[in-house]
Amino acid sequence: MNEERRKILDMLAEGKISTDEAEKLLAAISSEESGEKKSQPESSSEKQSLKYLRVVVEPAPDNKDGEKVNIRVPMKLMRAGIKLASLVPVDVQGKVQDALKEKGVKLDLSQITEDNLEELIEALSDLTVDVEGKEKVRIFCE
């Protein structure tokens, strides 16, 4: 934005634009800057207001025997759980990871630290999964 202001002032100095035009252009730039600053806190506050991870499974209309699942997990539970998991001794973590690998989940618990925890939860906030087949599966944050 400073470069744009400089260009305007250079154009004014070179006489390419009048003072009124320069004033209007500078006012337009400052209003754009204030608009960007307002939108950034709104998007971050939208992400902070996301409180739950939802998993919803509904059977297809022609599948009366299907299961319905509705799970709502608070985001703060995930944060607290990961912080608690960081206290697990390293040798026990290895056993847990081996057990998860047997189930097909390749997860390295030692890589999940408090520093990247917020990045993980922020990434989850953007997660939306919609699958339709015999059952309708929705995973999202709200």
Place this chain on the structure above:
Amino acid sequence: MIPTIMKMRIYEKDKNKIRLFFPLIIIWILLIALMIALFPLILVVSLILWPFGYGEKLLLFGPRLISVIGALSGLVVQVEDIDNKFYLYIK
């Protein structure tokens, strides 16, 4: 907000229905009393284990466990099919 109420309902076909309403405040009181009673012992054990790297983890375990229990507020688990229903709500 800390969770204070737990509601659980289990319906199985041809079996007794289970409906449970449990005030979690009782758990909180028992947990706090237990932690106060065990704190001197935990402190001594953590000091003994400190050179081995487990002392800090032992001291942090209690508060983090409480934070996990405190974060349960708002948890909903609902699973149902044609014959069975399970509902858990922690508020």
